[in-house]
Amino acid sequence: MTDGPRLSGTRAGGLRVAPLVHLAWRKAAVDLVVEETADAHTLVLDVAGWPGSVAGQHVDVRLTAPDGYQATRSYSLASGPGEPPALTVQEVPGGEVSPYLVRDIAVGETVELRGPIGGYFVWTGARRPLLLVGGGSGLAPLRAMWRAADPAEPVVVVASVTEPARLLYAVELAERVAAGNVSATVHLSRADVPDDAERLGTPLQALSLRTGRVASTTVTQALTACGGTEADPGVFVCGPTTFVEAMIHLLAGAGLDPRSIRAERFG
Amino acid sequence: MAGFQGRPRERDDRMPPGQYLTRDFPVLTAGPTEVLSPDEWQLTITDGTSTGTFDWDGLHAFGLETLTTDIHCVTHWSKLGTTWRGVRVSTLFDVVGVDDLPYALVTSYGGYTTNLQVEDLVERDAMIAVEFEGEPLEPEHGGPARLLVPHLYLWKSAKWVSRIDLVEEDTPGFWEAAGYHNHGDPFLEQRYHGD
Amino acid sequence: MNHYVDGNAVLGAFSLALGTDLSEGSLECAGCGSSHAIAQTRVYLRCPGMVLRCPECGGVEVVIVEIDHRLNVTLSGVLALRVAPPRASPTR
Numbered sequence: 001m002t003d004g005p006r007l008s009g010t011r012a013g014g015l016r017v018a019p020l021v022h023l024a025w026r027k028a029a030v031d032l033v034v035e036e037t038a039d040a041h042t043l044v045l046d047v048a049g050w051p052g053s054v055a056g057q058h059v060d061v062r063l064t065a066p067d068g069y070q071a072t073r074s075y076s077l078a079s080g081p082g083e084p085p086a087l088t089v090q091e092v093p094g095g096e097v098s099p100y101l102v103r104d105i106a107v108g109e110t111v112e113l114r115g116p117i118g119g120y121f122v123w124t125g126a127r128r129p130l131l132l133v134g135g136g137s138g139l140a141p142l143r144a145m146w147r148a149a150d151p152a153e154p155v156v157v158v159a160s161v162t163e164p165a166r167l168l169y170a171v172e173l174a175e176r177v178a179a180g181n182v183s184a185t186v187h188l189s190r191a192d193v194p195d196d197a198e199r200l201g202t203p204l205q206a207l208s209l210r211t212g213r214v215a216s217t218t219v220t221q222a223l224t225a226c227g228g229t230e231a232d233p234g235v236f237v238c239g240p241t242t243f244v245e246a247m248i249h250l251l252a253g254a255g256l257d258p259r260s261i262r263a264e265r266f267g
Numbered sequence: 268m269a270g271f272q273g274r275p276r277e278r279d280d281r282m283p284p285g286q287y288l289t290r291d292f293p294v295l296t297a298g299p300t301e302v303l304s305p306d307e308w309q310l311t312i313t314d315g316t317s318t319g320t321f322d323w324d325g326l327h328a329f330g331l332e333t334l335t336t337d338i339h340c341v342t343h344w345s346k347l348g349t350t351w352r353g354v355r356v357s358t359l360f361d362v363v364g365v366d367d368l369p370y371a372l373v374t375s376y377g378g379y380t381t382n383l384q385v386e387d388l389v390e391r392d393a394m395i396a397v398e399f400e401g402e403p404l405e406p407e408h409g410g411p412a413r414l415l416v417p418h419l420y421l422w423k424s425a426k427w428v429s430r431i432d433l434v435e436e437d438t439p440g441f442w443e444a445a446g447y448h449n450h451g452d453p454f455l456e457q458r459y460h461g462d
Numbered sequence: 463m464n465h466y467v468d469g470n471a472v473l474g475a476f477s478l479a480l481g482t483d484l485s486e487g488s489l490e491c492a493g494c495g496s497s498h499a500i501a502q503t504r505v506y507l508r509c510p511g512m513v514l515r516c517p518e519c520g521g522v523e524v525v526i527v528e529i530d531h532r533l534n535v536t537l538s539g540v541l542a543l544r545v546a547p548p549r550a551s552p553t554r
Contacts, residue, residue, distance in 0.1 A: 023478050060474045063271040071273055074471045100271050109270075117474045119485030120501030120547070241466065265468045296465065297506050297513040299520065341510050378522070422510060442510055445525040446534040459529045 022051055025062060028113040030105055031084065036168045039091040040137060041102050044084055047113060053077050055148035056122035056141045056236065056264075059085060059115030063097060073097045076238070076264070077116060078140040080147030081125075085113070088168060090137035121236065121264045128234055129153050129226040133214070133247050135160045135239025139168045141264065142238060146182060156222045156233075157184040160214050160243065163191040164204055174206035183225055187214045219250040229255050234262075241265040281337060282345045283453035289344040294407045297441065301376045301427040305411045308376075310395065312363045314433040319363030323411065326395060329354045329362075334392055336417040338424075339453040351415055353396035356431075357389040368433040372440065373414055376427040381440035382449070383416065383423055385433060391418050395428065420451040420458070469503035472512045475526055476500065479533035482545055489514075490542040493521030499547060 032044040058076045079086035091102040105111070123130065123145040130149050132142040139159055149155045155176075161167045167186060176182035185208045193209045210218065226233040235256060237247045244265045252258045276287040305323040312319050331352040339345045371383045387393065396415040397404055404410030409426025416423045422442045443449055448457040456462060477484045487500045496518040503514040503523060511527035516539070523539040537543065 023474055023483075058470060063273075065271050065273045067276075069273045069276070071271075074474070096274050097271075104271075114474055117477070117485060118470050118501065119483075120499045121468075121470055263468065264470060265466070266471075267465060267467045293508070294465070295509045297509045297511075297525075298515060298522070299466075441522075441525075442527075444538070445511055445536050446527040446529050447510065459527075 022116065023114050025112040025114050027110050028061075028085070029110045030107050033105075033107060036088060037166050039102060040088055040166075040168060042078060042086050042088045043101065043105070044079070044086045045111075045113065047085055050085055051116070052081055053079065053085065053116035053144075054119075054122045054124055055080060055144035056262075057116040057118040057144075058141070059087070059113050059117065061087070061097075061101075062112040062114075063100065064112070071097050074117075076141035076144070078143045080144050083147075085116075088137060088140040088143075121238070121262050123148055123234055123236065125150060126234070127153060129231050130155045131158075131222055131226045131233045131235045132156070133158045133219075133222075133235075133237040133239075133251075135243035135247075136162075136166070137168065138237075138239030138243070138264070138266070140238075142236060143169050143172070145234075145236060146176060149181075151181055153181065154226055155182045156225045157182065158187070158214060158218060158222050159184065160187045160189055160239070162189050164188060164194075164209070167204070170203040170207070174203035177206050184208065185210060185218050185222065187212060187218065189213045214247065214250065216250050216253055219247070220254045223251070223254050223256065229257075235260060236262050236264075238264040239266070241267060279345075279347060281347055283339055284456050285343060285458075286339055286345040286453065287343055289346055292346060292408065293340070293342075293344060295340065295342065295421075296407070296426070297379060298377055300406050302406050303376060303411055303427060308411045308427075308429075310359075310412065310428060310430065312359055312365065312431045312433075314363075314365040314368055316366065317364045319359070321359065326354055326397070326412065329358055331397065332394065334394060334396075334415075334417070336392060336415075338415075338417055338421055341420040341422055341447065341451070341453075341458050345453075350400055351394065351396045352398035353394035353412075353415065356393045356395060356414070359395065360389060360433075365433050368435055370434050370437040372432045372434060372438050373423075373425045373428060374430040374432070375425045376429045379425060379427075379441050381423050381425050382438055382443055383419070384437075384450070387416060387419060387423075387450075388431075391416075393417075418452070420448075420453055422447065423451050465508050466504040466506050466515070469499070469501045469505055469514060471507065472505050472514065472526060473500060475512065475528070475533060476514075476524070476535070479526060479535045480543075484545060486545070486547045488544045488547055489516075489523055489540050490544075491516040491519060491521060491523055492539045492541040493523075494519035495541070497542075 028045040028047045031046040034042040075087040078088045089101040092098045125148045134142045309322045393416045413426045414428045506513040514524040527534045
């Protein structure tokens with residue numbers, strides 16, 4: 001029990017506990033809106049005194065209606081360390097918060113934000129290979145991770161989307177693949193890979209597209225591309241709960257200790 | 268630019284203070300949905316001396332009664348004019364012949380608990396409900412059988428009800444122990460401990 | 463059917479409630495004795511509070527309820543709460 005937020009370092013029975021300044025609600029102004037797909041936008045925010053973040057962390061966002069009604073949601077940071085905070089919001093049809101953040105909010109408007117939060121699903125840029133598996137908007141924290149990765153280490157991305165038009169960060173992924181240390185495989189769970197790849201446009205041509213859900217062969221190849229289990233890759237899986245469970249099953253089947261997999265399920 | 272509004276929050280005179288009207292039926296749960304077939308379900312009612320256990324057929328032997336009522340969730344939504352079918356709790360208490368004890372602790376499959384005064388179970392419309400709007404009660408809504416105490420906030424209406432213990436001393440249930448009100452009357456807005 | 467998310471979703475509220483940063487915190491389940499990061503718990507948010515369940519046995523570990531902008535925390539299913547991460551191999 002508590003009398004509410006403590007906003008400075010405090011002592012409890014002589015024990016020094018970490019200050020929680022970053023967990024106070026702060027104003028965040030929308031600085032830039034990037035249309036990633038038809039129904040997913042990245043909001044780049046301007047937060048006074050933003051302390052920076054570690055790849056994989058998230059923030060809580062609070063919206064207040066004129067009658068005082070409030071709604072709070074958690075969003076992963078898609079921004080790398082040293083960048084202003086950026087959130088990629090996927091519109092959930094019939095949702096209460098995401099349609100507002102995708103359809104209505106405009107540059108200059110504000111939300112309240114607290115964070116960054118999290119110390120488990122994070123990547124500090126250690127010199128190890130990175131295996132990133134994302135379903136749908138689960139790519140958001142993984143973008144922060146590939147941006148934070150050591151350019152000398154392999155980064156292997158496995159993405160699952162229903163159809164090509166729903167892939168987040170396609171251009172950035174393609175650029176990183178072209179630049180060298182990143183490889184990416186994109187599974188289309190509800191669409192065939194078109195015969196005429198030209199139609200997909202330039203970014204997607206650089207990515208390895210496959211029809212159907214992520215298969216065990218993809219996972220095995222991805223692990224091999226990271227140098228195998230002996231290379232001790234950082235393994236991060238993010239997506240809807242059922243997707244994450246399926247991926248942990250495949251990764252364990254490929255020889256990874258499930259306890260070494262960091263997962264983030266968002267429902 | 269309208270700014271954030273949240274979902275439309277419609278009002279109606281029949282509603283308790285602080286509630287908004289909803290037309291869908293939100294699924295609220297503190298744990299995994301229990302999936303039980305009617306064959307697996309049973310309800311035990313005991314006062315420590317007299318004990319009765321009802322299985323699916325045993326419950327239906329009393330005949331189902333229809334109840335049209337409003338329901339109110341402490342998370343601020345209300346739903347008006349919902350129709351349920353089930354067996355009155357008072358009928359089952361009479362059959363078991365439980366003693367006149369003041370409190371009840373209700374337990375669900377999956378371990379959820381809630382506490383009530385026995386008068387709230389016998390003096391108004393409380394029932395063991397098995398149908399909602401003419402259909403078998405879905406697992407997400409507590410099927411095959413849930414407690415329904417419509418004059419109290421809906422957390423008192425335990426889903427997947429498995430046991431009712433009548434006791435001398437009141438013991439807080441799951442949400443009551445976490446800070447919610449012991450009684451939970453929506454018209455008195457008894458949301459939290461101390462309201 | 464199982465509407466849970468990972469414990470990350472409540473780290474902000476939980477940290478505020480206890481007055482210390484629990485980002486790397488871990489819990490020892492009173493039900494089964496397993497230790498795990500708070501981030502690994504299964505969290506149910508579609509209910510009148512936030513319910514943290516053990517990823518091993520499914521038992522309730524922590525319930526957080528916001529009452530008039532105050533956070534009420536019950537730790538009825540927790541044997542130990544550590545502010546640091548769990549030891550390398552969780553006990554089962």
